[in-house]
Amino acid sequence: MPSTPRAAVLLATVLTLSAAVLTGCADNTATTTASSKDLSDVEIPKTVDPDTEITVGSPEIQVALKLSGQIDKLPFKVKWANLSGGPQCSEAFRANSLDVCSAAEIPSIHAHWTGLDTKLVAAAFRTDPIKNPIYELGIAPGAGIDSLADLRGKRIAYSPGQAQGALVLRILAKAGLTKEDVKLVELPSTGDVYPTALGGGQVDAAPLGGVNIKRYPAKYGKDGGKTIPHGLRDDPSHLWVPTASVSDPQKAAATREFVTYWAKAKVWIDTHPEEWIEGYYVKDQGLSREDGEYLVRTGGHPAIPGDWTETIANQQKTVDLLSKETDQKSFDAGILFDRRFEKAGAEAVAGTGAETGAGS
The missing domain is CATH 3.40.190.10 (Periplasmic binding protein-like II)
Structure with a gap:
């Protein structure tokens, strides 16, 4: 069915603008790669100073924490940013205005190729990802x-x-x-x-x-x-941070605590579908109840591994594929993961069934 004249004009505008923006991004990818600072020997304090503040871009988790009554229990200060995903978060990282972001697997790879040093501090997947x-x-x-x-x-x-x-x-x-x-x-x-x-x-x-x-x-x-259907696993989701933020001991401690609340929020969403449909999809996102029910029905269940070995191996496959297809230099995907946070999410939801070895 042909598009309406108005839709065609709008799409033409999007095509023109996006081509310019994306071409600019492509040009930047050829300039430098991130230094990928190793933080494995930097100890995270066992407790977080309650006056520590981090800025978090994870609107979905913010709503889940509100609905579950957990948002006021965070043992540190949070400034919430209404943004998530690769382009928005990487821009905020570069402006030093964001500490934690919800994103998929690709933005961290792209960031490395554009000279932005970042880390992944949490990983979640869907059970039965091919079906869901x-x-x-x-x-x-x-x-x-x-x-x-x-x-x-x-x-x-x-x-x-x-x-x-x-x-x-x-x-x-x-x-x-x-x-x-x-x-x-x-x-x-x-x-x-x-x-x-x-x-x-x-x-x-x-x-x-x-x-x-x-x-x-x-x-x-x-x-x-x-x-x-494409028949491929497409479900990785992460908490993504600028390396500079988790280089700060107190911000690292706050981030570790946030990972535990993030994991619990994912389990709460899964176990409270009615509250989630009404509170998030209908009231927050403005979707119909029918749409909300569809998204819950097709969303699978959360899997939060406490061992990232397979997760990193799969990330390496993605790095190698993108490297080949975009003429970028391949690198060790392990440098993108801050394994000091590896067990935090799984330990927070131990006994719920979400702490699995997903990622394969």
């Missing part, structure tokens, strides 16, 4: 794509430095293709940009997440729009 993926591959009406093998020669929405962009490269690798076998169209993955691009025929395929997996075929299915 975060993304599905949206297919445009008339694109002639029924399987991953059909992607050859097609236009695919691509967001470098974000989880969706890495997933596209992993999908191509699974299909035996490279980026030279398709046309990657650089677009930000925010809001309804990808569904609009698919429905308007600007791209043939794009990774869709959240309620867009449900909404896109409902809106464009009569014209042939659909989603297909």
Whole structure:
């Protein structure tokens, strides 16, 4: 179904602006890499000074802590920032205005290649991630794509430095293709940009997440729009920090405590679906109850490993793939993880079933 004139104008604007922004980001990636300071021998204090303050960008966890009554129990001061994800958080890290951020696996890799020294201090996954993926591959009406093998020669929405962009490269690798076998169209993955691009025929395929997996075929299915599974694990989520923040002993202690509350919040979300639907999806995000129920139903359950060996091994595979496909120098993925925090999350939820060896 063709896009409306207004939608076409909006998308054209997004295409123009995003191309400029993303090209600028691509130019920056070639300049330097981060020094990746080793903090393994720096001891974290056993207790945190209650006057210590950290700035946290994790809106979902903020709401969960409020709903669960835990937010006022944090043993330090928190300044909440209404942002999360790679581009927003990396910009805030560079401005020295953020200490902790919720993000997927890719931003830390991208940051290393742009000279920003950061660490991952917590890791979570979904149980049964193939059955409960975060993304599905949206297919445009008339694109002639029924399987991953059909992607050859097609236009695919691509967001470098974000989880969706890495997933596209992993999908191509699974299909035996490279980026030279398709046309990657650089677009930000925010809001309804990808569904609009698919429905308007600007791209043939794009990774869709959240309620867009449900909404896109409902809106464009009569014209042939659909989603297909990619069959890959796409569920890593992390707490991400600038290395400078956790180099400070008291901020490191506060971050460790926050990891424990983050883990407990994830378990609370999983075990209180009704409160979460009403308090977060409906009241905070403005979604319908039906959408909230869909997201809970398809979200799987949290898995928070206390051993990051497999997590790091999988991160290394992603580093190596991105290195090959983006002409960047590969590096040891282990330098991205601050293993002083490795057991904090799992120990905080011990006995709940969430403390698993996920990450494989």
